Amino acid sequence: MIFPFEFATIPKIIFGEGKLSDLYEIIPNFGDNILIITGGSSLKKSGTWDSIVAKMEEINTNLSHLSVSGEPSPQIIDDAAEKYRSHKLDLIVGIGGGSVMDAGKAISAMIPKQDSIKNYLEGVGTKKPDGEKIPYIAIPTTSGTGSEATKNAVISEVGKKGFKKSLRHDNYIPNIAIIDPELTLSCPSSITAASGMDAFSQLLEAYISTKANPMTDALAYSGLKHIIKNIVPACTTGKKNIEVRKGMAYGALMSGISLANAGLGIEHGLASAIGAHFEIPHGVVCGTLIAEGTKLNIKKLKEKDSEGNMSLLKLANIGALIAEKDCIKEGEMVKYLDLLVETLEKWTEKLEIYRLGKYGISEGDLDKIVQKAGLKNNPVPLSDEEIKQMLKNRL
Numbered sequence: 001m002i003f004p005f006e007f008a009t010i011p012k013i014i015f016g017e018g019k020l021s022d023l024y025e026i027i028p029n030f031g032d033n034i035l036i037i038t039g040g041s042s043l044k045k046s047g048t049w050d051s052i053v054a055k056m057e058e059i060n061t062n063l064s065h066l067s068v069s070g071e072p073s074p075q076i077i078d079d080a081a082e083k084y085r086s087h088k089l090d091l092i093v094g095i096g097g098g099s100v101m102d103a104g105k106a107i108s109a110m111i112p113k114q115d116s117i118k119n120y121l122e123g124v125g126t127k128k129p130d131g132e133k134i135p136y137i138a139i140p141t142t143s144g145t146g147s148e149a150t151k152n153a154v155i156s157e158v159g160k161k162g163f164k165k166s167l168r169h170d171n172y173i174p175n176i177a178i179i180d181p182e183l184t185l186s187c188p189s190s191i192t193a194a195s196g197m198d199a200f201s202q203l204l205e206a207y208i209s210t211k212a213n214p215m216t217d218a219l220a221y222s223g224l225k226h227i228i229k230n231i232v233p234a235c236t237t238g239k240k241n242i243e244v245r246k247g248m249a250y251g252a253l254m255s256g257i258s259l260a261n262a263g264l265g266i267e268h269g270l271a272s273a274i275g276a277h278f279e280i281p282h283g284v285v286c287g288t289l290i291a292e293g294t295k296l297n298i299k300k301l302k303e304k305d306s307e308g309n310m311s312l313l314k315l316a317n318i319g320a321l322i323a324e325k326d327c328i329k330e331g332e333m334v335k336y337l338d339l340l341v342e343t344l345e346k347w348t349e350k351l352e353i354y355r356l357g358k359y360g361i362s363e364g365d366l367d368k369i370v371q372k373a374g375l376k377n378n379p380v381p382l383s384d385e386e387i388k389q390m391l392k393n394r395l
Contacts, residue, residue: 005213008260009170010149011138011177015253017242020048020139020180023093024055030135031090033062037104039096040069042141046186052095064089068096071156071275071282072103077117081110093137094174095183097195098145098282101138105153105172108134121155121165131171138174141183143234143248144195144283146202146256148177154282162276179253181245189235192248193351196231197287199252203227204294204318205265206258208311209377216262221317223254228322235351263377266387267293273372280359287353291344292390298337300380311379315340357395366391 014022027034034056043049056063064087066080080103089111094104110117112132119125138148147153151173152166184192206212207220230238230247238244271285294315301312312333319336320328322343328336347353361369366388375382382390 002214005215006261007213007215008151009173010257010260011174013149013177013179013253015179015250017180017182017246019178020183021055023137023139023178024059026137026176027056027061027091027093028059032060033088033090035064035066035084035087035089035092035107037066037068037092037094037096037100037107039100039141040067042186043095048183066107068100068103071099072106072153073157074116074118074121074155076103077106077110077155080107081113081117085111089134091135091137093139095139095141097140097142097191098147098198101140101145101147101174102153102155104136104138105133105147105174106155106167108136109153109167109169109172117155117167120167121163122168124163124165129167129169129172131169133171136172136174137176137178139178139180139183140249140252142187142191142195143184143245143252144198146199146252146254146259148174148179149253149256150260156275158276158279160277164272164275177253179249181242181249184245184249185240185242189239190352191283192239193231193235193353194281194283194287195252196227196234196248196283197290197347197351197353198283199248199255200224200227200231201267201286201290201293202255202259202264203251204290204315205267205377206255206262207318208297208314208379209262209265210379211377212262216258217314219254220258220262221321223251223258224318225321226254227251228318231347232350265293265376265378266297266373266382266390269374269376269378270369270387270391272374273369274356274361276372277365277369278359278361280356280361284354284359285356287351288348288355288394289390291341291348292393294344295341296382296386296390297378297380298341300382300386304380312337319343355394356391361395363392363395
């Protein structure tokens with residue numbers, strides 16, 4: 001049975017190696033006053049930035065550049081919006097990881113405003129975003145958040161009264177997303193691993209979400225297939241293999257589209273709470289929790305209905321996908337559920353995804369984390385004690 005569902009708009013997508021070059025043909029369609037937002041120094045180290053600047057000079061652009069390190073905070077966005085508000089920009093281009101993607105969305109949305117982004121953040125401010133923005137092109141250099149395909153920008157303020165909240169509007173979806181796997185070839189293994197595990201968790205959470213529908217199932221399954229095949233090679237023997245990087249980039253893109261339409265589960269519910277209080281990469285949180293979260297969900301789903309539960313069947317299907325099997329035969333569900341959990345645990349160790357304790361999180365912090373966490377669209381209810389134990393297992 002197919003139930004009613006909605007599906008969000010996605011940007012125009014340009015995918016493939018070497019597609020960064022399309023940017024220089026696209027820009028004149030918007031104008032010649034351009035702001036490019038990048039991360040810390042990775043583009044410069046790889047030599048890509050020098051090439052971009054040279055190409056911009058060739059097409060006679062008036063180029064401004066902003067570097068954003070770490071996850072975007074309200075202060076970073078407010079300062080950037082104030083600085084560039086008088087520049088009369090025609091276009092903003094974000095080239096970097098998920099944080100750069102989100103910073104670009106937020107800055108493009110806040111330049112037309114005259115106040116702080118805090119006033120427009122969900123659960124923080126009281127104003128509703130109206131969708132007005134500077135046109136925005138998103139170009140990811142990591143394969144993780146899929147933010148190039150979503151309508152929200154995640155903004156973090158870390159501290160005792162910290163938060164990790166979204167600026168959201170349908171019109172904040174990037175006008176164009178250019179996904180060029182060549183840009184990920186220089187990505188360090190540690191970032192590839194954390195980003196890849198984030199993409200996997202987003203795909204799996206969306207696949208078993210209470211808001212999943214046939215379209216998101218198809219996209220999530222397709223993305224999972226590519227991440228499963230490529231995540232370990234991308235961090236080890238296949239770092240410079242463009243086909244491996246292409247598979248990871250595709251999986252991450254599917255994760256963004258899937259989560260935007262089906263929502264996420266307990267792992268991302270915890271990521272928001274943890275990220276509000278501790279300086280910890282988002283991908284590490286999701287990557288370190290996905291095995292424990294999956295194990296807990298399987299346990300609770302079995303208690304609920306071990307035979308006819310669709311979420312259990314879906315999880316078993318991903319176990320079968322890992323085993324390179326197209327279908328599950330009668331009596332094989334438990335075998336494939338076990339394989340899924342075992343594989344996630346092996347990835348967590350092999351890819352050296354850090355435990356939460358590495359970032360100063362202790363047992364004494366767990367109650368406040370659980371209190372602020374949300375189940376989101378998790379397929380089964382979980383108690384505070386169960387969530388707390390899940391966290392404790394990854395301290």
